Amino acid sequence: MAAVPTLTAEGVERATPPGDAPVADVATGTARLGHELAARATTTNWLCSPLSVAYTFAMVRAGAGGETAAEIDRVFGFPEGGPHAAFNAIARATATDRVHIANGLFTQQGLPVGEAFLAVLASHYGAGVHPVDFARDGAEIVNAWVREQTAERIPRLFDALSPATRLVLANAIYLKAEWRHPFAERGTTDEPFARPGGPVRVPMMHLSADLPYAAGADWQAVELPYKGADLAMRVIVPTGDQTPDALVAPDVLAAVTRSLGSAYVDLAMPRFDYGSHIDLVRILAALGLRRSFAPGADFGGIHPGLHVDGAVQRATVTVDEWGTEAAAATGLMMLTSMRPPPTTVVRADVPFAFAIVHPPTGVPLFAGIVADPSDTTGGRRDTP
Template sequence: MLTVEGVSREVPKNAPLAEVVRGLTAFGHALYETTANTTANTVISPLSIAYAFGMARAGAAGATASELDKVFGFPAAGPHAAFNALSRQIVTVDGPPPAPDRKAVRDAQSSEPSAPVVGIANGLFTQQGMPVKQEFLRTLASQYGAGVRTVDFGEDAAGVINAWVDEQTAGRIKKLFERLDAATRLVIANAVYLKAEWEQGFTDQPEENATFTRADGSTVRTRLMRQSSDLRYASGSGWQAVELPYAKSDLAMWVLVPQSGASPAELLKPDALRQVAAGLTTTGVDLSLPGWDFGTDLDLKAALKKLGLNAVFDDADFSGIADDLVISQAVHRANITVDEWGTEAAAVTGLAFAVSARVRQDIEVRADHPFAFAIMHRPTSTPLFIGHVGDPTASA
């Protein structure tokens, strides 16, 4: 990947990090509400989508810039420095993440959990010979660590970009674009990867053949992982929340369980997440939780138009990048695997521009009906991934 000559990654100062996190959290829930099917499984990465559109914002002007600011909650000053600061707090690897041994067998007695691997990669791919504004390239290099690679969109540019995606997600996502029109002139891409092990694995005897009741009242049989330990727990009217910390990190998963028959969607609202954060206290918890393994693919264009983002697709002003550009494709793909030992998840977003604690059993939390989840960076309350499990036996 080529970089802009003489431009190094900046160390941000006084970046409006809290404002950017508030914006991407609110956007993530709005997108979730617009796209999620309550009878199926869903996972999206608000973080990945916000990074991609943050880079696009660096070249936007006029009504296009105003729409992006409104939909994503970008602050008037310093959004790019905030994304830079966020990367510095969350990322643990320099370069593509190493591919894990997904067939490795864990030993509950002797295996110490590893530190998490978190990668955030940003890429810019441009048509050979296309003039791109230097200030835009400078911002992407200094704040997003994104170099620029020239490709030929009349040839196999999609293959080049997909190979980058494969590498940046440790093989979890093989493809971003099915195809790219020959009229494409530029692609902005982001990839987020997470591999994290629980601070304490689910080593209690699992409940086999347990009943999971789906949103429509039908049932499936699944295996519930179990652990009884001291965990941070919160509850409110009609809901329970448990924080599952990942080892050697500031990351955790919040398992958000509504009362049986209620929708988990309400628990992913920004106000609900703030209520969870404020209410978490350590207590003994007997947790039963299914594992899950599924992915979500989204064509973002229709959903973003519903959220008020129209100019970027129809009458865009990306004059800070190059003249006469509009976004012709906006694609998001995410997947997640959760088991007794931890979580592996990945997400990519592409914008194509044309022209062990002591055992306790005080509180029972049983996720045997649709529930939500959020993988959080605790110091900044940033949601890396959000979603819900409507059927743990389904792969999508």
């Protein structure tokens, strides 16, 4: 497949976010979003990148106006001044050789897109424009971009895209990091795990080390830092009747952060390797995001008449004795609510001509005149 050109807003460079960018507000809203998504999980194993979802809707927020913009802010907890500087700061703080964050905008060839919207995407999200033909190979091009940004952990984001698609916004996050304190491979043994459908034996890893640890009334938490990066996995285990989704509630996550202290921990944790596919439209609509998905949405800053017709995320994670590899990609598909009336009118209601041609050479294979469409014989005569 030929490389797709990337266009950028003229004269716009990546901005340096201010020191007071509202990162804490975005972090709180993203944690709440993750909890709401987890509470609506429909699979036994579930995985989501709330940050990837938030990135994608923050980008579309750059072209939203009126109540559409206000509703996005309410659902995602975006700050009143706009989330763009915060997401720019988050990318700069988290993106290392172990974490890769990418944003992409794919537009139908010839679709005019608002300059102010393009400038925000270029300056705060590092996103250029990839013009594509959605009726021909739009899904293939978006999926190829996702594969590249996630080191092929996510082979495709969209199974298909409507030929009527006008624009796709996508975010991809890829992480590959080694534990600062790796588990000993020889210490992994098959042990029981109390799954909801009954116990099953799984490869259980073991680690004894000085680790950040916290405990609440009905949970324990241990932090597993990654080598050479300001990143960590926090494993939160219920000690009472808490369901797992309750353990990613913002108040629990905040309590873990406040309570962490060093302890000599004997940790047993299974290897795991799985992925998720989430249709975000139904879930986000239940959370109150409705205008974005309806004809009449105000995304005039991008292009008149657009609304979000689909929103999906695919994510995958592998955890073993050496570390973690995880990836997520989120995409929004946008259509135009209605096309403007045609500016050119052609009525073949008088005698007319036609030609069937080979456009590259201009050679006419057939040529004809239609003077009476009701005459099906065309004056045809049988040859004796």
